[in-house]
Amino acid sequence: MQFLLAFVIVTSTILKGILCLPVKIDGETKFLVLENDDMEPTILECDYNVNDSASFLTVKWFRNEKTIYQWIRGSHPAPIPEFKNDVDSSYESSTDPNKQYSALALINPSISSTGDYKCVVQTRSETITKHQTVQVIDVRNYTLNMYRYKIQNETQLECTVTNVFPRPTIIITSEDDDIVKVVANDPQQNEDGYFNATTIAAIYDDDDDMDAHKCVVTFDGYSQNLTTIITSGSCIAGTDFRILTLSFLVYFLFDYLKILV
Numbered sequence: 254m255q256f257l258l259a260f261v262i263v264t265s266t267i268l269k270g271i272l273c274l275p276v277k278i279d280g281e282t283k284f285l286v287l288e289n290d291d292m293e294p295t296i297l298e299c300d301y302n303v304n305d306s307a308s309f310l311t312v313k314w315f316r317n318e319k320t321i322y323q324w325i326r327g328s329h330p331a332p333i334p335e336f337k338n339d340v341d342s343s344y345e346s347s348t349d350p351n352k353q354y355s356a357l358a359l360i361n362p363s364i365s366s367t368g369d370y371k372c373v374v375q376t377r378s379e380t381i382t383k384h385q386t387v388q389v390i391d392v393r394n395y396t397l398n399m400y401r402y403k404i405q406n407e408t409q410l411e412c413t414v415t416n417v418f419p420r421p422t423i424i425i426t427s428e429d430d431d432i433v434k435v436v437a438n439d440p441q442q443n444e445d446g447y448f449n450a451t452t453i454a455a456i457y458d459d460d461d462d463m464d465a466h467k468c469v470v471t472f473d474g475y476s477q478n479l480t481t482i483i484t485s486g487s488c489i490a491g492t493d494f495r496i497l498t499l500s501f502l503v504y505f506l507f508d509y510l511k512i513l514v
Contacts, residue, residue: 282386284475285362289393294341294358299372299383303351307376314340314357315371324354339366364389364418364446390472391418391447392479399468399483408456412468414479415449423452424469431457431464 285295299312314322322340324330327350330342338361346356355374359366367389374381399412412423420440425432432454440450456466463484470479 282388282474285366285387285389287362287364287389287391287393292362294344294360295362295366295387296344296346297357297359297370297372297385297387298346299352299355299357299374301352301355301372301374301381301383303374303376303379303381305351307351307378309375309377310351311375312355313373313375315373317368318371322357326351326353330354359387362389364391367419388474389418390475390477395479397468397470397479397481399466399481401466401483410454410456410466410468410483411451412453412481413449413451414470416443416447417470417472417479418447419472420448421450421470421472423450424471425452425454426467426469427456428465433457 283295297314299314303310310326312324313320321333321336322330322342323333332340332342339359341358341360342354344356344358345353347353355372357370357372366387368387370385370387372383372385395417396415397413399410401408401410403409410425412425414421414423420442423437425435434455435452436454437452438450440448442448450470452468454466456464465482465484468481468483472478
């Protein structure tokens with residue numbers, strides 16, 4: 254039994270190494286890219302102005318409507334026990350006594366740091382509320398692969414990304430506009446909160462030219478992406494490795510039976 258093997262080189266562009274210096278957030282979505290090394294705190298400022306003569310002032314921070322931090326002017330912040338490892342309560346954001354500990358310093362970020370944040374400033378005469386959003390991006394341990402193979406008379410491209418956060422979108426593009434059908438499966442979230450996703454594209458390939466197809470993984474609202482490119486020509490046929498593996502098993506089984514006989 255003879256097999257014609259064709260291997261496709263898959264290259265991945267890994268967009269890592271983005272520096273995460275302190276990020277000041279003011280009423281807009283900010284993206285926090287997780288790194289393997291120790292990261293600087295992410296600072297969320299609470300922008301407000303109050304009367305200097307106010308006799309009472311408190312600042313509370315909420316994440317998804319749950320209190321994570323509180324400060325009363327004239328005293329040190331009282332860390333919320335559940336979030337003591339998520340917030341640096343010693344961080345001083347200003348020399349102004351009315352704003353000394355008003356900022357929220359997020360430390361030890363994880364995907365659970367994603368959420369809608371709200372600071373509420375209260376005096377005896379007024380209440381000030383500010384809303385902010387943080388979106389964590391985690392691609393530290395991702396995999397991105399693209400394969401080209403034939404099923405019956407159809408040539409297919411399959412792009413798979415695993416272990417990313419948040420929910421990804423996969424787009425397959427072609428320089429020759431030869432894509433005739435795309436099936437994007439809904440991303441699946443695992444028990445750790447990370448996503449796996451697969452998109453399959455059927456292509457029309459009837460020439461001998463070298464073709465290039467690109468798989469791009471994007472995240473909603475975020476400008477960076479993950480990319481892999483696959484190139485192929487008529488002399489480099491793609492192989493469905495699942496079928497190839499089965500074929501090898503059958504081949505070795507026949508050899509084994511010959512020995513027994």
